[in-house]
Amino acid sequence: xxxxxxxxxxxxxxxxxxxxxxxxxxxxxxxxxxxxxxxxxxxxxxxxxxxxxxxxxxxxxxxxxxxxxxxxxxxxxxxxxxxxxxxxxxxxxxxxxxxxxxxxxxxxxxxxxxxxxxxxxxxxxxxxxxxxxxxxxxxxxxxxxxxxxxxxxxxxxxxxxxxxxxxxxxxxxxxxxxxxxxxxxxxxxxxxxxxxxxxxxxxxxxxxxxxxxxxxxxxxxxxxxxxxxxxxxxxxxxxxxxxxxxxxxxxxxxxxxxxxxxxxxxxxxxxxxxxxxxxxxxxxxxxxxxxxxxxxxxxxxxxxxxxxxxxxxxxxxxxxxxxxxxxxxxxxxxxxxxxxxxxxxxxxxxxxxxxxxxxxxxxxxxxxxxxxxxxxxxxxxxxxxxxxxxxxxxxxxxxxxxxxxxxxxxxxxxxxxxxxxxxxxxxxxxxxxxxxxxxxxxxxxxxxxxxxxxx
Numbered sequence: 001x002x003x004x005x006x007x008x009x010x011x012x013x014x015x016x017x018x019x020x021x022x023x024x025x026x027x028x029x030x031x032x033x034x035x036x037x038x039x040x041x042x043x044x045x046x047x048x049x050x051x052x053x054x055x056x057x058x059x060x061x062x063x064x065x066x067x068x069x070x071x072x073x074x075x076x077x078x079x080x081x082x083x084x085x086x087x088x089x090x091x092x093x094x095x096x097x098x099x100x101x102x103x104x105x106x107x108x109x110x111x112x113x114x115x116x117x118x119x120x121x122x123x124x125x126x127x128x129x130x131x132x133x134x135x136x137x138x139x140x141x142x143x144x145x146x147x148x149x150x151x152x153x154x155x156x157x158x159x160x161x162x163x164x165x166x167x168x169x170x171x172x173x174x175x176x177x178x179x180x181x182x183x184x185x186x187x188x189x190x191x192x193x194x195x196x197x198x199x200x201x202x203x204x205x206x207x208x209x210x211x212x213x214x215x216x217x218x219x220x221x222x223x224x225x226x227x228x229x230x231x232x233x234x235x236x237x238x239x240x241x242x243x244x245x246x247x248x249x250x251x252x253x254x255x256x257x258x259x260x261x262x263x264x265x266x267x268x269x270x271x272x273x274x275x276x277x278x279x280x281x282x283x284x285x286x287x288x289x290x291x292x293x294x295x296x297x298x299x300x301x302x303x304x305x306x307x308x309x310x311x312x313x314x315x316x317x318x319x320x321x322x323x324x325x326x327x328x329x330x331x332x333x334x335x336x337x338x339x340x341x342x343x344x345x346x347x348x349x350x351x352x353x354x355x356x357x358x359x360x361x362x363x364x365x366x367x368x369x370x371x372x373x374x375x376x377x378x379x380x381x382x383x384x385x386x387x388x389x390x391x392x393x394x395x396x397x398x399x400x401x402x403x404x405x406x407x408x409x410x411x412x413x414x415x416x417x418x419x420x421x422x423x424x425x426x427x428x429x430x431x432x433x434x435x436x437x438x439x440x441x442x443x444x445x446x447x448x449x450x451x452x453x454x455x
Contacts, residue, residue, distance in 0.1 A: 001024045001025070001077075001079065001190065001191055002024070002025045002026075002027070002076060002077035002078070002079070003016075003019055003024055003025070003026045003027070003077050003079045003081060003191070004026070004027045004028075004029060004073045004074065004076050004077045004079065004080045004081065005026060005027070005028050005029065005081040005083055005119075006029045006030075006073065006080065006081065006082050006083060006084060006102045006105070006106075007029075007030060007082065007083040007084035007085070007098070007102070007120070008028045008029075008030040008032075008035060008036070008039065008045075008066065009046075009083065009084070009085055010046055010048070010156075010158070010161075010269070011083045011119060011120070011154050011156065012028065012030075012081070012083030012084070012119070013028070013044075013045075013046070013051070013055065014048065014051060014156060014161045014162065014165060015081065015083060015119060015154065015165065016028050016064055017051060017054040017055045017058060017064065017162075018054070018162060018165040018166060019191075020058040020061075020063040020064040021054055021058055021063075022194040022195075023063070023194075024063070024191070025063050025064075025065075025077075026063065026064045026065070027065045027067060027072070027073050027076040027077065028064065028065065028066045028067070029067055029068070029069075029070060029072075029073035030066075030068060031068060031070075032068070033068045036066045036067060036068045039055070039059075039066045040059070040066050042055075042056050042059070046335070046336075047334060047335040047362045048158065048159070048161050048162065048333075048334065049159065049160070049162070049333055050162040051161070051162060054162065070105045070108075070109060071109045074105065074106055074108075074109035074110055074114075075109065075111070078112065078113065078114055078115060079114075079115050079117065079187070079191070080106050080114050080115065080116050080117065081117045081119045081152075082099055082102045082103070082116065082117065082118055082119060082120055082130070083119040083120055084098040084099055084101075084102055084120055085098055085120070086098070086099060086120050086121055086122055086273075086277075087273070088273055088276055088277065091280060092276040092277065092279070092280050093123070093276075093277055093280035093281070093284075094121070094122060094123050094273070094277040094280075096122065096123075096126060096129065098120075099118070099120055099122060099126065099130065100129065100130065100133050103116065103130045103133040103134050103137075104133055104134075104137055106134065107133065107134040107135075107136075107137030107138050107141075108137055108141070110138075110143075110145055110147070111145075112145065113145060113146045113147060114145075114147045114148075115147070115148050115150060115184065115187060116130060116134065116147060116148065116149045116150070117149075117150045117151075117152050118130060118149065118150065118151045118152065118153075118211075119152055119153070119154055121153065121154070121214055121215070121270070121273075121274060121277075122151075122211060123211065123215075123277060123278075123281050124208050124211045124212050124215075124281060125208065125211070126151075126211060127149045127150070127151050127174065127176055127207040127208070127211065128149075128176070128207070130149045131147075131149045131176065134147055134149070148175075148176070148179040148180060148183075148184055149176055149179070149207070150173060150174060150175060150176075150179070150184060150188075150207065151172075151173075151174030151207040151208075151210035151211050152171075152172065152173055152174070152188070152210070153172055153174075153210060153211070153213065153214035154214075155168065155169065155170070155172075155214070155217060158268060158269075158331060158333065158334040158336055159331060159332060159333025159334050160333070165195070166195065167195070168195055168201055169201070170201050170202075170203050171188075171192050171195065171196065171201050171202045171203065172203050172205065172210050172213055172214075173185070173188050173202060173203070173204050173205070173210065174205055174206060174207035174208070174209060174210025174211060174213075175204065175205075175206065175207060176206070176207045177206065181204075185204060188202070189202065214274075215274050215277065215278040215281075216278075218270050218271055218274040218275070219274060219275050219278055219292060219295070221259050221271065222266060222271040222274075222275050222295050222299070223291065223292075223295050224258075224259040224260055225259055225260075225261075225263075225266050225271075225299070226266075226294070226295040226298040226299050226302075227260075228242070228246065228259075228260045228261065228262045229262050229263065229265070229298055229299070229302045229441070230298055231245060231262070231442070232262035232441045232442030233442070235442040235447060236442055236446050236447050239447055239448070240442075240447070241442070241443055241447065242262050242424075242441065242442025242443055243424065243442075243443055245442075246260055246261065246262070261423075261424070262424065262441045262442050263302070263341075263398075263422055263423050263424065263441055264302060264303060264305055264306050264341040264345075264396060264422030264423070264441065265299050265300075265302035265303035265305075265341045265344075266299055266330070266339075267330030267331070267337075267338060267339035267340040267341055268330045268331060268334075268336055268338055268339060268340075269336060269338050269339075271299075271339075272296075272299070272338075272339045275292055275295055275296050275299075276296060278292060279292045279293060279296065302341075303341045303344040303345075304344065304348070305422070305441065306341070306345050306394055306396070306420050306422050307344075307345055307348040307349065307352075309420050309439045309446060310323070310349075310392065310394070310420055311352070313392075313418065313420075313437075313439065314391075318349065318352040318353060318354045319352060319353030319354065320353060320354070320355075321354050321355070321391040321392075322354065322355040322356070322357060322389065322390045322391055323349055323354055323355070323356055323357070323390055323391060323392055323393075323394050324357050324358075324359075324386040324387045324390035324392070324393045324394065324414070325342065325345070325346065325356050325357065325358040325359070325386065325393075325394050325395075325396060326358075326359055326360075326383055326386065326393065326394070326395045326396070326397070326399070326402050327342060327360055327395055327396040327397025327398070327399055327402065327423075328340065328342045328358055328360035328363040328364070328366070328367050328396065328397065329342075329360055329362060329363040329366075329397055330342075330397070331397065331398075332397060332398055332399045332400065333362075334362065334363075335360075335362040335363040335365070335366045336363075336366070337363055337366050337367065337370060340396070340397075341396050341422060342358075342396040342397065343370075345394065345396060345422075346358070346371075346377070350374075350376050350377075354376070355375075355376045355377075355378070356376060356377050356378070357378045357380050357385075357386045357387075357388070357390055358377065358378070358379055358380065358386060359379070359380045359381075359382060359383045359385070359386040360397065360399070361399055361401065364379050367379060383401070383402065383405070384409060384413065387409070387410060387413035387414055388413050389413075389414075389415055390413075390414055390415065391414070391415050391416050391418070392414065392416060392418035392419065392420060393410060393414060393418070393419045393420070394419075394420045394421075394422070395419070395420070395421045395422055395423055395425060396422050396423070397423065398423040398425060402425060403425050407430075407431070407434045407436065408434075410436070411434060411435065411436055416437075417434075417435055417436045417437060418436070418437040418438075418439075419431065419436055419437070419438050419439070420439045421438065421439065421440040421441070421444075422440075422441060423441075424440045424441055424442075424443055426438065426440070428440065428443050428444035428445075431444070
C-alpha cells in the first residue's frame with residue numbers, strides 16, 4: 001500500500017519507518033526543507049533506538065521517501081496521515097493550527113478520494129474540525145470529491161517506539177458516523193495486518209471516543225506517577241520507606257507495578273502537555289477536572305524536590321559549589337529534554353550561584369542547543385569525569401549505566417560523599433555502610449533527617 005505522512009517529527013518518522021519496514025511505500029512530507037535534505041543524506045534528527053538503521057535501510061530500498069513538495073505528497077497516496085505537532089497555546093490548550101494547515105493542503109491538491117488520518121494527539125472533536133476545513137476548501141475549489149477523516153492515535157513510548165509500533169498493545173481506529181465504516185475497517189486491517197496476526201489488537205470506535213482514549217491513557221499514567229510522588233512525600237513525613245510501600249501495593253494485581261515509581265517528576269512531550277490540554281478541554285465544556293489539576297500541581301512541585309534537599313543539606317549555602325549531574329533527558333533511551341526535571345534543577349542551582357558538571361549518554365548536544373555555552377555548565381565526557389571535585393552527585397535520569405556504579409569511585413572523586421537521587425536507584429543501607437549520605441525520593445536521609453514529623 002502507499003501512504004503519505006505529513007510531519008517528520010517523532011511520531012511521523014517512527015510511523016513511516018515502521019510502515020515501510022513491513023513493505024508499504026511511504027512518502028514523508030515536511031515544510032522544513034533542510035530537514036528533508038538531511039534525511040535524504042541519512043541524518044536522523046532525533047535519537048530513538050533502532051530508528052536510524054530502519055530509516056536508512058528502507059530509504060535505500062526505496063520504500064520510504066522524503067519531500068517538501070506538498071502537492072507531490074498529496075498525489076502519492078489515498079491514505080494521508082497527519083502527524084504534525086500540537087504544541088500548547090498560551091492558555092495550555094492544544095494548538096491545532098498545524099493540523100488544520102495540513103487539512104487545507106490536502107484539500108487544495110487532492111484530485112481523488114482520500115482517507116485523512118489524524119495521528120497527531122488532538123482534542124476531542126478535531127476529526128470534525130478537519131472534515132469541516134476539507135469540505136470548505138473543496139467547496140471553494142468547486143471540487144466534488146469524497147473523503148473520510150479517521151482518528152488513529154499513537155501510543156508510543158520514547159525509547160521503545162519501534163517495538164511499540166511493531167508489537168502494539170492496541171490499534172485504535174476512530175470512525176466518524178457518516179463515513180464509510182466498512183471500507184475504512186477493511187483498509188486499516190490491510191494497512192496494519194503485519195501487527196495484528198497473533199491476536200486481534202484492533203479496536204474500532206467512533207472518532208470522538210478515539211480522540212479521548214489517547215488523552216485518557218496518558219492522563220491515567222501521569223496520575224499514577226503523581227500519586228506515588230504524593231505517597232513518597234507522605235512517607236518522608238511519617239518515617240516510612242516508599243520502596244517498601246511500592247512493593248506492597250504493586251503486588252495487588254488491580255494496581256500492578258507499572259508507573260508506580262516515585263521520582264523527581266515526569267517530563268517529555270506527552271504527559272505534561274496532554275494533562276494540561278485535557279484540563280483545558282474540560283473547562284471549555286464547563287467541567288472542572290479537579291484530579292487533573294492535582295496531577296499537574298503535584299508534578300510541578302515534585303520537580304523542586306531535589307533542589308529542596310540540596311538547599312536544606314547545605315543550609316542554603318550553595319553559592320560557589322559544584323554539583324555533578326547524571327542524566328539530562330526526561331527519561332532514558334532518548335535525548336528529549338522537553339519538560340525535563342534536570343532543567344528545573346539546573347536553573348535553580350544556577351540561580352543560587354552554583355555550578356553544574358553534567359553527563360548524559362544521549363542528551364549532551366540537546367543541552368548545548370538549549371543553554372548554549374555558559375561558565376556555570378560543564379558538559380563532561382563520562383559519568384566519572386562529572387564527579388571530579390564536585391560537592392555532591394545528583395541523579396535526574398535512570399539510565400541503565402547509572403544503576404551499578406563504583407561507589408568507591410563516587411566517594412573518592414566527590415569532595416563530599418553525598419548523593420541526591422531523583423530516581424531511587426540505590427539501596428540506602430548500602431550507601432550508609434559506605435559512608436555516603438544518600439537522599440532519595442521517600443527514602444534514605446530524605447525520610448530520617450529532612451522531613452520526618454512524629455505522629
